[in-house]
Amino acid sequence: MTAMIRIIRGGGEQSEFTVETGEFTTLLDALEEIRSEQDGGLLYRHSCHHGSCGTCGVIANGKRVLSCVTRVSKLEQPVEVRPLTPYPVIGDLAIDPAPLYSEFPDDASILRPSEAQPDATPPAEIPGFTRFENCIECGLCESVCPVLRAGGAAPGRPFKGPAALAAYGREIEKHPERTDELLPEIDSPDGVWGCDRALECSRVCPLEVYPAKQIAVLQQKIRARKAPV
Amino acid sequence: MGSDRRRAGDAGRAADIRVVIIGGGGTGAAILHDLTLRGFACTMVERGELTSGTTGRHHGQLHSGARYAVGDEEIARECMDEVRILGRIAPESIEMNYGLFLALSENDVTYGDTFQEACSAAGIPNRRLSIEEALRHEPAINPQAHFAVLVPDGTLDAYRLPLQFFATAVANGADVRSFTEVLSVESSGVAATGVTVIDYRTRRKERVPADVVINAAGPWGGQVAGRAGIDLPITPAPGTMVAVKGRLCNMVVSHLHPPGDGDIVVPQRRLSVVGTTQWETDDPDRIRTPEGDIRSLIRRGGELVPTLADAEFHAAWTAARPLAGRSSAGGRALSRDLEVYAHAADGLDNFYSVIGGKATVLRAMGQAVSDILCSDLDLNLPCTTATTPLLSHRHYFRRAS
Numbered sequence: 073m074t075a076m077i078r079i080i081r082g083g084g085e086q087s088e089f090t091v092e093t094g095e096f097t098t099l100l101d102a103l104e105e106i107r108s109e110q111d112g113g114l115l116y117r118h119s120c121h122h123g124s125c126g127t128c129g130v131i132a133n134g135k136r137v138l139s140c141v142t143r144v145s146k147l148e149q150p151v152e153v154r155p156l157t158p159y160p161v162i163g164d165l166a167i168d169p170a171p172l173y174s175e176f177p178d179d180a181s182i183l184r185p186s187e188a189q190p191d192a193t194p195p196a197e198i199p200g201f202t203r204f205e206n207c208i209e210c211g212l213c214e215s216v217c218p219v220l221r222a223g224g225a226a227p228g229r230p231f232k233g234p235a236a237l238a239a240y241g242r243e244i245e246k247h248p249e250r251t252d253e254l255l256p257e258i259d260s261p262d263g264v265w266g267c268d269r270a271l272e273c274s275r276v277c278p279l280e281v282y283p284a285k286q287i288a289v290l291q292q293k294i295r296a297r298k299a300p301v
Numbered sequence: 302m303g304s305d306r307r308r309a310g311d312a313g314r315a316a317d318i319r320v321v322i323i324g325g326g327g328t329g330a331a332i333l334h335d336l337t338l339r340g341f342a343c344t345m346v347e348r349g350e351l352t353s354g355t356t357g358r359h360h361g362q363l364h365s366g367a368r369y370a371v372g373d374e375e376i377a378r379e380c381m382d383e384v385r386i387l388g389r390i391a392p393e394s395i396e397m398n399y400g401l402f403l404a405l406s407e408n409d410v411t412y413g414d415t416f417q418e419a420c421s422a423a424g425i426p427n428r429r430l431s432i433e434e435a436l437r438h439e440p441a442i443n444p445q446a447h448f449a450v451l452v453p454d455g456t457l458d459a460y461r462l463p464l465q466f467f468a469t470a471v472a473n474g475a476d477v478r479s480f481t482e483v484l485s486v487e488s489s490g491v492a493a494t495g496v497t498v499i500d501y502r503t504r505r506k507e508r509v510p511a512d513v514v515i516n517a518a519g520p521w522g523g524q525v526a527g528r529a530g531i532d533l534p535i536t537p538a539p540g541t542m543v544a545v546k547g548r549l550c551n552m553v554v555s556h557l558h559p560p561g562d563g564d565i566v567v568p569q570r571r572l573s574v575v576g577t578t579q580w581e582t583d584d585p586d587r588i589r590t591p592e593g594d595i596r597s598l599i600r601r602g603g604e605l606v607p608t609l610a611d612a613e614f615h616a617a618w619t620a621a622r623p624l625a626g627r628s629s630a631g632g633r634a635l636s637r638d639l640e641v642y643a644h645a646a647d648g649l650d651n652f653y654s655v656i657g658g659k660a661t662v663l664r665a666m667g668q669a670v671s672d673i674l675c676s677d678l679d680l681n682l683p684c685t686t687a688t689t690p691l692l693s694h695r696h697y698f699r700r701a702s
Contacts (some may be wrong), residue, residue, distance in 0.1 A: 096592060096617055108586040113501050115480055117350040119357030121618035122544045124570060125460035127350060127357075141616050162480060163502045166350065173698040182393055182461070188548040188568070193437050194398075195451055197426075201398050201551040204458060204570040209695075279571070 076150035077102050079114070082161025087111070088150065099139040099151065100128055103165070115164035123278060126208035129156045129215065130165055136212040136276050156215045158228070172211045175236035177254055180243040181205075205242060206279040209235060213273035213283050219266055231266040232258065234273035234283030241286030244293070255294055264290045304681070311680040315340035318678070321496050321511040322346070323483050323525050324518035326356035328655055330466035331667025331686070332517055337475040338689060339671060339682040344509060345467075345475065346498055348482035351697075352463050354585075355519045356660065358620035360542045360576040361569045362553055363387070363395055363455035364661040367402065367427065368560060370419035371412075376638055376662075377423035383662045384453055387462070390664075391691045394462035396569070400454025400553035401435055403446040403605055409557045410447050416557060417450060427452050441550040441606045454553040456569050459660060464694035466663070472692055486514055486529035486652060491645075493529070493652040513674060516654040520585040520621040526654055531647045535656050537585040537621040540577035541594035543602070545612035549573045554605045563601025572615055575602035585621035625657040639666050641673055 075093045080086050091097075091105045100118055107114045116139075119125040123141040130139050131154040133147055144151065159167035186201040194200050213234040214220055220228040240258050244251050258264050264287050273283040318341050322329050325347025333345045347353075366380030387395060404410050413429070420427040428451040435442060435449035442449065471477055480501045487495045487508065495510040518525040520537035527533075548568050556564035567574045575598045582588055595617045603610035625640035639658040644650075653674070658666045668684045675682050 094592060096590065096595065098616070101590075104586075113499075113504070115349075115501055117353070119350060119352045119460045121358050121620075122542070122572065122574070122616035124361075124458070124572070125352075125357055127353075127460070140618070166480065168698075170698050173695045176695055176699075179693060182458075183396070186396075186398070186548065186551050188551050189440050192440055192551065194551075195438050197399060197451075197453065198397060203396050203548060203551070203568070206571065208570075 073145070075102060075144045077106065078150045078152045079165065080152060080154045081164045082155045093144045095145065097144050099130070099132055099137070099142045099144055099147070099153065102144050103139065115162060115166040117166050124208060126210035129210045129212050130154065131156060131215070136215050138210060138212070138278055141278070156211060158215065158221055159211065169209075169211055172209060172214055172233070172235055175232040176239050177236070177243055177257065180239045181246065184242070184246060207235065207238060207242070207281045208279055210278065211235065212276045212278065213281070216272040216276045218270045218272065219268050229266060230262040232263055234267075234287065237264060237267075237290065238281050238283035238286040241290050244290070251293070255290070255297065258290060259294050264294065308681055311682050312340040315680060315682060316342060318342065318512045319344070319510060320513045320515065321509055322515045322517055323496070324354070324516070324521070325351040325467075325477070325479060326354050326517065326519050327352070327463045327660055327663040328519065328658055328666050329517040330463040330470070331663040332515060332655070332670050333475050333477070334466040334470040335667035335671040335684060335686050336674070337470045337473045338685050339675065343470070343475045344511075345477050346481045346483055346496070346509070347479045348501075349480060351467060351477070351479055352460050354521065355620045355622060356463055357460045358542070358618055359459040359660045360565070360567045360574045361456045361459050362565060362567045362576075363397070363457045364659065365400065365453040366423055366425050367400070367416070367420050367450075367452040367454065368555065370423045370425060371415055371559070373638070374419065374423045377419070377425060379665055380661050381423065381425045381453070383665050384455070386664060386687050387457070387661075390687070390689060391462055391465050393693065394458045394465060396456040398455055398551045398553070398568070400452050400555060401430070401439055401442060401449040402452065402555045402557040403442060404448050404557045405443065405446055405604060412558055413448065413450065420450075420452065425452060439550050439552045439554065441608060442554055443605060443607055450557060454555070456553065456567055457660065461694040463663065464697050465691035468692040468694060468697035469689070471697060483525060483528060488529070488649055491648055492650045513651045514653070515670065516652070520623040522623060522654055522656050526644075529644070529649060529652055531644055531649065531652075533642065533654055533656070534626050536624040536626060537582050538579050538624045539582055539585070539588040539619045539621040540579045541590050541598060541617060541619050542574055542576045543595050543598045543617045544572045544574045544615040545599070545609060546615045547571065547573060547612055549606050549608050549612060556605060563598045566602050566606045566609065573606065573609060573612065575599060575609065579622070582621065588619050588621060590617050590619045623656050639669060641670055643673070643677065
């Protein structure tokens, strides 16, 4: 099989490439093929190739996806690929994720207790089974958030964004002792009160982090603390 | 006092020594961090995103060393040492849930004694469990197994762990330049004097002066050495991995037999990863995932964790290991250990190539290379990476904002 990939680079320039594909070929595989065979200078971000690192987000045919777990055969052709907005573009499809990380709570843990095999007894050598948090910090939720996008290319309102706020939610859930420290940081117009409840973030998240739900829970916690006793 | 004074003087000398490290994988990250802590003026160049070559595609097993204990006690011991060190300096990048080696056949049962003796000799804690005991810890394993051996394996985040090294190095003054490819290694007489790079962000070429150049480009190391006119004995050896949806187990599950294809299931976040196969190639940029590997890996992994066979497919991918040496057939016979080549022997002083190694021992690889460099330069600057906690991976990207 062959597929037509149309790359719309950050600068606006368009290029079309034809690549050989198979049943399991992903959009990232196709980009790798283009770089190795047709455009050696093509810039895009990638690392793990299995949806764990969160680096390879792009907009494909208008949808925010992780290119490493998106099969080309499931996409309408030509596949139109753009860099993830609203991030600064380093070049071509590669973005700078610095804005995503700027609002995360300091030292929020990326580990959590594992819920897999709940009846299992951990070996005596460890206190309990752990796993990495769901959020892979891919930025798809921020990319689709209408508050941050303002519906177009223009910058939106100041807003910490769904990824960072979800991280606040998870950190407070795991470490209630940090509540007094962390809740005031997000009790602001650019914090949890900046959310317009569009819910797009929860829909697009490939790892079921449900940022909109996390934000709603944080709003409830703030209201409960302020309610007269 | 004398040694303290000498060390201070050597640190001052190191600050004037410009080191360029080529390759933004785990090896380059660890060398960059180590040399920066020792006071060198370090720049790292990577042609793509950090860890976009082999490092990030690792299945994520944190090796206790048990897998290598039979046949290579030294590597096994080093793995165990590094598991303990990483647990102290980078605990956030590790799911430390231990691992089980399953004896599935009569041959495996016989191999078990050799395996446990080798683990003990390498200082790797190991405990034989009846299958009933093992099932209490890990209900997902094959209940037909004869017994299991518990070892301190775990899962590492193959992207975020090296990023912690980069974040800390940058905070200490290192310069990291991704999307920047080395076009040539410059020399004057017999000494490397720098590299010419192209920064793909600006499409501009630039000369980066250096007093020392270290080639840590993994399976691309042969290509990089070629840009200095040097022939490097290296074999890129790709392998396939498959991830299915769902965290089927908490512990790493391995087959209690000599290393082979499809002999490990690594749980990671909400996935289960089966690894690996291995073949050889000349060009690590032109590897495709063989579809036959996907089916065979799921079948073999299902012998360890039966629910794998019916789990929903998530992803299949290939990564090229950098094996030191050259082989015409069967890469597994090659050493998995680290090789450091000082290319003075090839007529180019101050140019080094690093090949091989493994994800778990990245910090030790950084130390080994940095120790060699300090020895060659007659600098008395001790390694401090084993006791230096690493910054969060998020600090790497937050620096720009």
